[in-house]
Amino acid sequence: MSVVDRPITAPVHSEVDSYPEHHFLNHSKGFLSWALTLDHKRIGLMYLVGVMSSFALGGMFALMIRIHLWNFKDGWLSNQTYNQVFTLHGAIMVFLFIIPSVPAALGNFLLPVMLGTKDVAFPRLNLSSFYLWVTGLVLFLTALSVTGLDTGWTFYTPYSIETQQGGAVLAATFGVFVLGFSSIFTGLNFIVTINTMRPPGMTWFRMPLFLWAIYATSIIQVLATPVLGITVLLLSAERLLGIGIFDPKLNGDPVTFQHFFWFYSHPAVYIMILPAMGIISELMSVHCHKGIFGYRMIAYSSIAIALFGFLVWGHHMFTSGMADVTTIVFSALTFTVSIPSAIKVFNWLGTMYQGTVSLNTPMLYALAFIFLFTIGGLTGLPLGALSTDMHFHDTYFVVAHFHYVMMGGTLVAFLGGVFHWWPKMTGRMFNDKLGIISAIIVFVGFNLTFLPQFVLGSRGMPRRYATYLPEFQPLHQLSTIGSITLGSGLLLALIVLLMSLVNGKKAPRNPWGGATLEWMCSSPPPHDNFSSAPTVGDPYDFSNIEYDGRVGGYVKRT
Amino acid sequence: MTAIQENLAHVVDDHADHHHEHPSWLAHHFDDAEQQYDSGKLGMWLFLVTEVLFFSGMFCAYALYRNRNPEVFEFCSSFLNEKLGAINTGVLLFSSLTMAWAVRAAQLRQHQLLVGMLGATLGCAAIFLGVKAVEYSHKWELGLLPGKLYVAQLDGAHGPHKGYLEFICTVPAIITALCALYAIYAFATKSLFHQRVAGPMLVAGLCFFGGVGLGQYLEAQEEASKGHGGHAAGHEHHAMVDGHVDHGSHEHAAAPESVHAAETKTAAEIAASSSASMGGSPNVYVSPIELKTPNADVNQRSMAGLFFSIYYCMTGVHAIHIIGGMIVITWLIVKAAREEFHEQYFGPVDNVGLYWHLVDFIWIYLFPLLYLIT
Numbered sequence: 063m064s065v066v067d068r069p070i071t072a073p074v075h076s077e078v079d080s081y082p083e084h085h086f087l088n089h090s091k092g093f094l095s096w097a098l099t100l101d102h103k104r105i106g107l108m109y110l111v112g113v114m115s116s117f118a119l120g121g122m123f124a125l126m127i128r129i130h131l132w133n134f135k136d137g138w139l140s141n142q143t144y145n146q147v148f149t150l151h152g153a154i155m156v157f158l159f160i161i162p163s164v165p166a167a168l169g170n171f172l173l174p175v176m177l178g179t180k181d182v183a184f185p186r187l188n189l190s191s192f193y194l195w196v197t198g199l200v201l202f203l204t205a206l207s208v209t210g211l212d213t214g215w216t217f218y219t220p221y222s223i224e225t226q227q228g229g230a231v232l233a234a235t236f237g238v239f240v241l242g243f244s245s246i247f248t249g250l251n252f253i254v255t256i257n258t259m260r261p262p263g264m265t266w267f268r269m270p271l272f273l274w275a276i277y278a279t280s281i282i283q284v285l286a287t288p289v290l291g292i293t294v295l296l297l298s299a300e301r302l303l304g305i306g307i308f309d310p311k312l313n314g315d316p317v318t319f320q321h322f323f324w325f326y327s328h329p330a331v332y333i334m335i336l337p338a339m340g341i342i343s344e345l346m347s348v349h350c351h352k353g354i355f356g357y358r359m360i361a362y363s364s365i366a367i368a369l370f371g372f373l374v375w376g377h378h379m380f381t382s383g384m385a386d387v388t389t390i391v392f393s394a395l396t397f398t399v400s401i402p403s404a405i406k407v408f409n410w411l412g413t414m415y416q417g418t419v420s421l422n423t424p425m426l427y428a429l430a431f432i433f434l435f436t437i438g439g440l441t442g443l444p445l446g447a448l449s450t451d452m453h454f455h456d457t458y459f460v461v462a463h464f465h466y467v468m469m470g471g472t473l474v475a476f477l478g479g480v481f482h483w484w485p486k487m488t489g490r491m492f493n494d495k496l497g498i499i500s501a502i503i504v505f506v507g508f509n510l511t512f513l514p515q516f517v518l519g520s521r522g523m524p525r526r527y528a529t530y531l532p533e534f535q536p537l538h539q540l541s542t543i544g545s546i547t548l549g550s551g552l553l554l555a556l557i558v559l560l561m562s563l564v565n566g567k568k569a570p571r572n573p574w575g576g577a578t579l580e581w582m583c584s585s586p587p588p589h590d591n592f593s594s595a596p597t598v599g600d601p602y603d604f605s606n607i608e609y610d611g612r613v614g615g616y617v618k619r620t
Numbered sequence: 621m622t623a624i625q626e627n628l629a630h631v632v633d634d635h636a637d638h639h640h641e642h643p644s645w646l647a648h649h650f651d652d653a654e655q656q657y658d659s660g661k662l663g664m665w666l667f668l669v670t671e672v673l674f675f676s677g678m679f680c681a682y683a684l685y686r687n688r689n690p691e692v693f694e695f696c697s698s699f700l701n702e703k704l705g706a707i708n709t710g711v712l713l714f715s716s717l718t719m720a721w722a723v724r725a726a727q728l729r730q731h732q733l734l735v736g737m738l739g740a741t742l743g744c745a746a747i748f749l750g751v752k753a754v755e756y757s758h759k760w761e762l763g764l765l766p767g768k769l770y771v772a773q774l775d776g777a778h779g780p781h782k783g784y785l786e787f788i789c790t791v792p793a794i795i796t797a798l799c800a801l802y803a804i805y806a807f808a809t810k811s812l813f814h815q816r817v818a819g820p821m822l823v824a825g826l827c828f829f830g831g832v833g834l835g836q837y838l839e840a841q842e843e844a845s846k847g848h849g850g851h852a853a854g855h856e857h858h859a860m861v862d863g864h865v866d867h868g869s870h871e872h873a874a875a876p877e878s879v880h881a882a883e884t885k886t887a888a889e890i891a892a893s894s895s896a897s898m899g900g901s902p903n904v905y906v907s908p909i910e911l912k913t914p915n916a917d918v919n920q921r922s923m924a925g926l927f928f929s930i931y932y933c934m935t936g937v938h939a940i941h942i943i944g945g946m947i948v949i950t951w952l953i954v955k956a957a958r959e960e961f962h963e964q965y966f967g968p969v970d971n972v973g974l975y976w977h978l979v980d981f982i983w984i985y986l987f988p989l990l991y992l993i994t
């Protein structure tokens with residue numbers, strides 16, 4: 063590490079704000095000091111590298127799909143390969159990237175620091191979660207290289223029982239099982255940390271909203287994931303022993319599989335979106351330099367989403383064969399979940415109102431989130447309504463819907479969060495101008511890719527098809543162009559981040575003017591975060607936080 | 621300002637030396653024993669919640685299929701030996717007692733008693749598995765296998781495959797032999813620590829075979845009481861009643877057409893009474909034996925096979941939990957042999973105890989749901 067430029071006689075501010083000599087990154091050295099670390103910050107960073115690599119892998123598959131669809135027939139992939147490519151795209155993105163992205167990477171790094179503790183409650187369990195994640199990755203790569211999985215990320219029976227790619231199904235289901243436990247243990251660890259380790263003064267309602275979101279997410283992780291675990295376990299028993307529980311040939315019931323699967327996978331979409339919403343709550347208030355509007359409503363709505371989310375899984379199965387009454391009830395319940403989501407959106411808008419908005423990279427991603435998530439959420443309503451879903455089900459409309467919420471929502475928020483906390487995590491500032499450009503390209507590219515898919519879907523283009531009718535070609539080509547734009551925007555974002563490691567300015571303690579605890583420790587934080595419990599104040603009180611030109615960042619007026 | 625200054629101070633001092641004393645059993649990121657205990661406890665309760673949900677998937681599957689084909693469950697349940705199930709229930713209940721006692725011993729620093737109680741728990745777990753091994757192997761010999769592997773003939777004759785029990789027992793045999801070697805070593809070196817660890821492990825290994833012996837004895841008794849070679853109750857009726865119970869399956873068209881009028885009536889009665897047992901008034905009296913009558917429809921992969929799928933999944937996953945429990949109990953024995961536990965630090969015993977009670981608890985549901993269907 064570089065020499066510390068800290069004159070002994072310098073004024074207090076610049077002294078405390080200079081790049082710290084000892085921090086968690088150089089606390090100990092060598093490969094094993096990372097591989098066996100129990101430090102939540104290092105584990106968080108390892109996750110960050112891991113999920114971003116998975117995202118890159120999944121992204122390559124996505125581009126392959128879009129390029130294949132340039133022409134309405136005779137794409138460059140065979141039908142069989144096409145099935146494998148979209149399956150692996152979906153499975154990697156869902157299980158390896160988006161579910162662990164915010165909680166495991168950013169959450170791990172930030173939760174103890176924001177809470178004011180030294181670590182999570184069970185550091186060893188935390189490291190095991192990471193290695194479970196790695197095992198899941200290896201199993202997915204096996205599925206990819208051995209034969210190639212072609213069931214779709216949903217593993218619907220009976221196809222998943224009958225497909226020739228048996229080895230891949232086994233490897234992938236086992237991978238999902240292991241990843242599930244990784245996710246459960248992370249959630250469990252976070253719940254316990256928040257419940258038992260809050261330092262004096264950190265009451266529930268002084269917790270940053272990001273922590274509320276992580277808390278709600280963890281509840282879902284703990285309550286929903288075991289059901290996925292048993293489902294995929296039964297599915298692998300189905301492949302290995304032919305137990306028949308989900309196999310219609312043996313009097314088993316494939317619709318039961320769907321119920322089990324969606325009992326997890328609908329709540330899982332809230333595992334994806336809730337932490338993203340938490341990020342947005344932080345970004346909105348910090349970059350508007352204004353207290354969050356409706357703190358309690360946002361906190362409660364996170365919990366409400368977590369609980370309501372368990373009651374609506376049936377909306378994925380309106381066409382699978384359920385009693386009429388059941389479909390009506392599920393449809394009605396689906397509408398209730400959108401209320402807490404809308405509450406949050408209004409509160410973020412309220413936060414911006416009369417704030418001093420800094421239009422920097424994290425804030426632009428946050429704004430993009432609000433726009434894209436709103437579209438994604440609103441298009442969920444016609445899908446939740448019975449009459450319209452009969453038409454939209456299994457079309458590109460659904461594809462566009464979930465990309466707006468998952469990619470436009472979670473991924474964009476994740477990027478915003480990564481830019482926001484990057485100086486804290488690495489101690490380096492990135493080039494804000496280039497970052498802003500990346501955000502704009504991502505936003506434009508994203509809409510170009512997925513807006514046409516709403517139109518395609520409503521005109522009847524089914525999802526997961528390798529060929530399509532000629533009349534859909536212009537819209538498909540527009541979407542492909544969009545995807546390449548989007549890909550370049552994301553690449554630029556990555557370059558901006560990596561460049562900062564090489565030639566970035568050293569980050570001050572508090573570059574954006576945040577009031578939560580992580581901005582009180584140095585950038586990057588020391589090994590133990592806080593040598594003794596920090597003083598906890600209102601996380602959204604910006605009244606005495608001022609910019610100090612000498613340190614290039616914000617300081618708290620005493 | 622204070623937080624900043626403290627961080628600054630922290631930069632200078634190394635993380636190893638803390639301001640306050642931390643005993644070795646208190647992890648460095650916890651403030652005090654209470655916080656550590658509370659965290660462990662909450663963590664374990666949450667883990668138990670996930671375990672319950674994990675099993676709930678299978679309980680749902682059970683409920684669905686039983687509701688759909690109640691007669692299949694009645695018929696197949698008669699192949700499960702209630703005596704063995706009951707003994708295992710008793711063994712597990714007793715092990716819950718010894719486990720709870722172990723927690724008490726840990727709190728009171730009664731190290732020797734603690735090792736003993738943990739050893740007793742381990743032994744009970746081994747007996748449970750021994751009995752289960754007998755049950756499993758007998759069913760495999762009869763071809764009572766899950767789903768598409770189901771090949772039972774139901775004429776009471778054992779299938780071509782034998783020797784499953786020996787097969788299952790090889791791994792425990794190797795482990796027991798290793799434990800015996802370890803015990804010899806422990807007594808040769810006169811190390812109290814090793815004796816405390818090896819003793820319970822060896823006993824547990826032997827308990828497994830005790831369980832196997834007990835299981836075989838009872839299983840043989842059961843077979844003898846059912847007449848020569850007959851396995852399940854009501855086999856004698858097999859030849860007489862060939863009618864089929866309508867259970868809503870498509871396969872019943874395949875049932876033999878040539879049934880005598882009298883027998884058809886019996887089948888109708890069976891159907892009537894099985895619907896009566898669902899809440900109607902039982903006008904026709906049908907003895908339980910007749911209800912358990914195997915018929916051509918039930919004895920096939922998509923019917924009995926599915927029951928056994930559920931049976932093996934539920935009891936198998938439960939058995940894996942028993943094995944997992946045995947591993948952590950062994951770990952506790954090692955710690956207890958080192959006399960690590962005391963009134964400030966007994967969380968691990970307490971939490972493993974909670975886990976163990978849950979595993980027992982699940983069995984207490986499995987036993988009636990699978991074995992006691994009438």
Ligand code: HEM
Binds near residue numbers: 334396403447463464
């Ligand atoms: C805001 C309220 C939301 C509503 C009302 C809603 C409604 C729906 C409905 C009804 C479907 C089923 C469409 C069909 O298959 O016919 C669906 C699919 C989907 N939604 Fe949402 N959704 C919402 C938010 C989200 C969020 C936040 C995410 C993820 C972050 C998400 C991810 C998905 C995914 C992945 C699918 C497709 C699953 C598949 O079949 O592969 N949704 N949504």
Ligand SMILES: [Cu+2]
Binds near residue numbers: 328375377
């Ligand atoms: Cu859903």
